[in-house]
Each structure stands twice: as structure tokens, then as C-alpha cells.
Amino acid sequence: MPTITRETPYFHRLDDSPPADLAKGEGSKLHSTYFEFRLTLPAIVAVAATELSDSELLVAAEKAGTFEFLNSPEEDRYNDSLKKNE
Amino acid sequence: MASVDKPIGIALIICDRVITDAVTHEKTLVSTFNQLLANRFPCVHPRLTLFVAVTNGRGTAEAEIRCVNESDQNSPVFGMKGAIPFPDPNHVVEMSFQFNNVTFPKPGLHGIEFLCDGELILQTRFQVGMMEQT
Numbered sequence: 487m488p489t490i491t492r493e494t495p496y497f498h499r500l501d502d503s504p505p506a507d508l509a510k511g512e513g514s515k516l517h518s519t520y521f522e523f524r525l526t527l528p529a530i531v532a533v534a535a536t537e538l539s540d541s542e543l544l545v546a547a548e549k550a551g552t553f554e555f556l557n558s559p560e561e562d563r564y565n566d567s568l569k570k571n572e
Numbered sequence: 573m574a575s576v577d578k579p580i581g582i583a584l585i586i587c588d589r590v591i592t593d594a595v596t597h598e599k600t601l602v603s604t605f606n607q608l609l610a611n612r613f614p615c616v617h618p619r620l621t622l623f624v625a626v627t628n629g630r631g632t633a634e635a636e637i638r639c640v641n642e643s644d645q646n647s648p649v650f651g652m653k654g655a656i657p658f659p660d661p662n663h664v665v666e667m668s669f670q671f672n673n674v675t676f677p678k679p680g681l682h683g684i685e686f687l688c689d690g691e692l693i694l695q696t697r698f699q700v701g702m703m704e705q706t
Contacts, residue, residue, distance in 0.1 A: 518664035520597070525652060526672040
């Protein structure tokens with residue numbers, strides 16, 4: 487069941503100290519320390535280092551249909567402008 | 573009832589990273605998760621952070637965090653060891669362990685265990701699985 491509050495939230499501050507001072511532990515109150523550990527592990531999995539040549543990339547892109555749109559008439563503006571100039 | 577001398581585990585959370593506010597030093601855990609999917613194995617996960625909070629410790633404890641593949645005879649995947657000081661039993665010690673380039677050799681149910689002086693204090697699990705090909 488959802489809880490609906492009709493009270494306007496009110497935040498009370500004891501003093502105007504900066505938040506960093508208020509966050510510090512006082513006396514016997516609960517306090518904490520924080521440790522941060524970072525470890526970069528060596529990548530064990532071999533990454534494929536074979537680089538495709540330009541012609542291979544072109545063939546792969548054509549086979550994937552990347553350049554198919556260039557064959558459509560509305561995309562052939564360059565040749566159209568050349569024909570008009572002739 | 574828990575042993576008087578044994579630390580009490582408060583939290584063990586798996587997330588992407590932990591951000592510390594520069595002014596208040598409050599922590600924000602970003603992108604918590606309990607499942608990882610990969611196209612093939614072994615797979616490399618670029619970053620994984622474990623946030624741990626414990627209390628009720630006395631003196632210095634030899635802490636260890638480790639990840640094992642429970643589906644593969646508890647084979648170790650990664651881990652870290654170190655000493656953590658407890659100034660008093662009410663002190664809360666928070667830690668974040670950031671592991672970069674974690675390699676998971678095989679899929680399966682993985683367990684994260686946090687131990688103090690060889691005793692298991694906290695434990696959680698997460699699934700590493702194969703992504704379904706469409």
C-alpha cells in the first residue's frame with residue numbers, strides 16, 4: 487500500500503556549518519572509515535588482431551548492404567548534376 | 573546469536589562503480605546488478621565494483637574478498653586480500669573493491685564471498701550467462 491504524506495517536508499539544520507563539518511563523527515557516536523581498492527587484471531582473452539584491408543572492408547560493407555542506398559536514383563545527385571552540365 | 577568477536581556484515585553490493593561526494597564524502601552506488609550476459613566465453617567485463625560494509629570488528633582483521641564459479645566446482649575467478657583496521661567495535665568500515673578487466677572463463681552461478689580472519693562474513697551471488705542469439 488502506498489504511503490501518502492500530506493506534510494510539507496521541512497529540513498531543519500542545527501547550525502550553518504558547511505556539510506563537510508557536519509559529516510564528521512563526534513564523540514562516541516557511530517562513525518565510519520572508507521577504503522577504496524582498485525585492481526586492473528590482465529586481459530587473458532586474446533583479441534583478434536587481424537586488420538581487414540580497404541578492399542576487404544569495402545566488400546564486407548557492400549555485402550552487408552551498407553552502400554545499397556547509393557544505387558537508388560534519388561541519391562545519384564552528383565551524376566545528375568554532371569549530366570545537366572553536359 | 574553471532575559471536576561477540578566476529579565482525580557483523582552490513583552490506584555486500586555488486587555494482588558498476590562507487591562515486592564519493594567530494595564535500596560530504598557520501599557514497600553513491602551506480603548501476604547495481606546481479607546478472608551478466610556475454611556472447612561467448614571466456615568473456616571480459618571491463619569494470620565490476622564490490623561495495624562492502626562491516627562493523628563489530630576488533631583490532632586488525634585479515635580480510636579477503638573472492639569470486640568463485642559455483643557451477644564449476646567453486647573455481648576461483650578473482651579476489652583480493654588485505655588488512656582492515658577497526659578502531660572500535662562500533663566503527664563501520666566501508667570498502668569498495670574495483671576490479672577492471674575481469675575475465676569469466678565459463679558461464680554459471682558465481683558467488684562473492686567476504687571473509688574476515690578466514691570466517692565467512694558476507695556472501696552474495698550473481699549469474700553469468702550466455703546471451704540468447706536472435
